[in-house]
């Protein structure tokens with residue numbers, strides 16, 4: 679098991695200070711040696727989050743090597759924010775409330791909308807993610823009270 683990077687602890691603490699109640703979830707950080715793309719899950723109603731950061735494989739002219747690129751770190755960051763959004767919206771699974779929370783957390787933690795949409799495209803939740811961003815916008819049709 680990899681030590682949890684400082685930036686992961688910082689994001690978790692920031693998100694929890696701004697949105698959470700009670701103790702923040704315990705984040706278990708893993709780094710795959712071979713797998714492309716990050717994966718994550720959220721357990722025990724948000725008490726425990728497991729994120730596995732993926733790697734990029736490349737050919738160095740002799741053999742296949744792996745390295746962690748900026749894209750791998752961004753991928754893992756979005757995955758972490760996805761799992762934190764689950765921890766903050768228990769029982770919502772992947773509904774509109776969840777994606778609105780995820781979009782908010784991404785915006786507040788320096789992840790661009792386009793980056794989350796690309797992430798969603800590669801994992802089949804593009805439309806829900808786009809909807810989530812729309813739901814964070816103030817409604818244009820709402821009349822002031």
Ligand SMILES: [Zn+2]
Nearest residue numbers: 760764771772
């Ligand atoms: Zn999920």
